[in-house]
Amino acid sequence: MATLPLREECTYDHDDPILRTGEGGLTVWVLQKMAPEKRLKEIDDLFDNGIILNSLPVGMAAGSGASTFDPKLIDEKLVNDWVSFWAGNNWRGKIFFSSNNTRVSQGRNRMRSSLVNPRAPFVPMFKFETMLLDSHVLAPRAKSNLVILNYAHPSTKPYLQERLCSKLQAVDLQVAVKGNYGPLYIGKTWFGKYDQSGKFTANDPNKVVAGYFLDFNEGALEEQRESHLDGSEEEILDPLPHIDY
Numbered sequence: 528m529a530t531l532p533l534r535e536e537c538t539y540d541h542d543d544p545i546l547r548t549g550e551g552g553l554t555v556w557v558l559q560k561m562a563p564e565k566r567l568k569e570i571d572d573l574f575d576n577g578i579i580l581n582s583l584p585v586g587m588a589a590g591s592g593a594s595t596f597d598p599k600l601i602d603e604k605l606v607n608d609w610v611s612f613w614a615g616n617n618w619r620g621k622i623f624f625s626s627n628n629t630r631v632s633q634g635r636n637r638m639r640s641s642l643v644n645p646r647a648p649f650v651p652m653f654k655f656e657t658m659l660l661d662s663h664v665l666a667p668r669a670k671s672n673l674v675i676l677n678y679a680h681p682s683t684k685p686y687l688q689e690r691l692c693s694k695l696q697a698v699d700l701q702v703a704v705k706g707n708y709g710p711l712y713i714g715k716t717w718f719g720k721y722d723q724s725g726k727f728t729a730n731d732p733n734k735v736v737a738g739y740f741l742d743f744n745e746g747a748l749e750e751q752r753e754s755h756l757d758g759s760e761e762e763i764l765d766p767l768p769h770i771d772y
Contacts, residue, residue: 538581541710541743546578552707554747555591555740556755562593562738570738574713577671577702582629583659584674584712586767588741589751590620590637617642619649619751619761620741623657626770630659633770634676635683637761642687649761653681653689655699656725665717665732666700674701674712679725696720698727701741708746714739 539546553573561570570593619637626632635651655676663673676699682689701714716737719729742748 538579539710540581541584546703546705547709547744548705548707550707553704553711554707554750555589555711555742556750558711558713558740559591559593570713573704574666574702574715575668575670577669577673577704577713578710579671580659580703580710583626583632583657584623584710584741584743585625585632586743587622587637587748587763588620588712588743589747589755590618590739590741591755592618592737592739616645616757619756622651622764622767623743624768624770626772628772631770631772632657633768635764638686638688639759640686646759648759651762651764652683652686653678653692654683655681663700665698665729666702666715669700669702671702674703675699676701676714677721677725677727679721679727696727697736698729699739701739706742706744706747708742708744708750711740711742711744711747714741 558570561567617639621634621636623634624632633654633656635655636653637649638652639647640650640652641647655678657674657676660673660675662669663675666673678692678697678699681692695718697716697718699714699716701712703710703712715735716739717727717729717732717734718736719727721727
């Protein structure tokens with residue numbers, strides 16, 4: 528993937544104290560509750576007015592998911608309930624690898640290794656390539672830079688989830704906003720197709736099919752461990768893989 532020039536406006540480091548709002552600020556679980564409460568416009572406003580960071584995040588992120596399916600096409604509450612259940616039980620967030628290029632890297636999702644065993648361990652799977660972009664056609668109102676997650680080649684091992692996702696292709700875009708523990712990310716997902724070069728074309732650029740929220744800060748990971756896990760084991764990448772470009 529070719530890199531694009533970074534915006535010249537004021538950029539922030541991930542550990543800049545000004546990005547940490549403290550108690551009462553946003554967390555990935557506060558954002559998750561906003562979707563079924565029909566506060567999607569507030570989430571959209573946050574997405575469109577994010578902060579500009581000077582590098583990709585690195586490390587493990589706590590995560591939560593939310594549905595944003597078009598309610599005219601399917602029962603909104605049913606989808607919200609299903610996405611919340613699936614994300615809460617089978618997805619814990621993502622992992623971004625370190626890289627010699629702070630704007631290009633790879634990563635994995637923290638996913639349960641089996642869709643039929645509710646106590647199966649979580650493992651890194653569902654591979655993506657990621658890049659910090661100045662802008663993207665799918666998010667024309669975003670005022671900050673964005674992180675894209677490209678899933679053109681998601682397979683790591685013969686996991687059922689990866690085979691399913693290779694058939695139902697998607698791309699993610701995420702922006703950073705100020706949060707309780709520091710910057711956190713609001714992500715949106717579109718369905719579409721990848722061509723042979725890995726370029727993604729959305730089925731409908733105006734239709735965001737799902738949303739998710741990530742926080743790479745240790746405070747969020749600690750809160751997840753203490754309050755949002757079910758006791759299932761997880762495979763931890765130690766040391767974190769490093770990518771050279």
